[in-house]
Amino acid sequence: AQKITQTQPGMFVQEKEAVTLDCTYDTSDQSYGLFWYKQPSSGEMIFLIYQGSYDEQNATEGRYSLNFQKARKSANLVISASQLGDSAMYFCAMRITGTYKYIFGTGTRLKVLA
Amino acid sequence: GAVVSQHPSRVICKSGTSVKIECRSLDFQATTMFWYRQFPKKSLMLMATSNEGSKATYEQGVEKDKFLINHASLTLSTLTVTSAHPEDSSFYICSARDSFYNEQFFGPGTRLTVL
Numbered sequence: 384a385q386k387i388t389q390t391q392p393g394m395f396v397q398e399k400e401a402v403t404l405d406c407t408y409d410t411s412d413q414s415y416g417l418f419w420y421k422q423p424s425s426g427e428m429i430f431l432i433y434q435g436s437y438d439e440q441n442a443t444e445g446r447y448s449l450n451f452q453k454a455r456k457s458a459n460l461v462i463s464a465s466q467l468g469d470s471a472m473y474f475c476a477m478r479i480t481g482t483y484k485y486i487f488g489t490g491t492r493l494k495v496l497a
Numbered sequence: 498g499a500v501v502s503q504h505p506s507r508v509i510c511k512s513g514t515s516v517k518i519e520c521r522s523l524d525f526q527a528t529t530m531f532w533y534r535q536f537p538k539k540s541l542m543l544m545a546t547s548n549e550g551s552k553a554t555y556e557q558g559v560e561k562d563k564f565l566i567n568h569a570s571l572t573l574s575t576l577t578v579t580s581a582h583p584e585d586s587s588f589y590i591c592s593a594r595d596s597f598y599n600e601q602f603f604g605p606g607t608r609l610t611v612l
Contacts, residue, residue: 420603425605426588426590426605426606426608427603427604427605427606428541428590428592428603428606430602430603474540474541478601483529483531483546483594483601484531484543484546485531485533485541485543485592485601486543487540487541487542488540489539489540490539490540492538
């Protein structure tokens, strides 16, 4: 069965510092995608970054980068130069290729301190 | 980027009434839409997959008679919570798959409160 695990229910980071949000996954499928979404208090799901299982390079999108370690089945999100507006809930998700269904982790609430 | 809207964004209703939530893809066609439910401070749980022109596929444990899904056009799926009860209070989020680009986009969510 597919599963996403986020072990950090809450994290604090000082403004302008970098922070890593952990995500591990479990699947026996070879082809899958890993996603990170940000959910502010308004509730909308904001797409941040995507990593395909066959991508050899770690994905990067601006201040977001994904530390993909396939052998360890981990896909940690790194946010560099944290900003106050980064305070939100962050979800790691997996989608098995061809199914279109997302499996979400339990989320990590990030609080950026001034 | 592609936009998915949900209406209403917030609804309060009395116990026993039915509530309809709409999910629209505004600038693309979506043959498949998904409905998720999120309890406070919890993760998103997939409820059902909505396919245009056919019956929805429900996840295990989701009552299909309770949560009626209709996907009558390529841009609209509706979720009707029938005979709502306080335990149905939740945040409901839809996502729509852009068939052409094979990407998914989430709606802004609907917060349902049943009194």
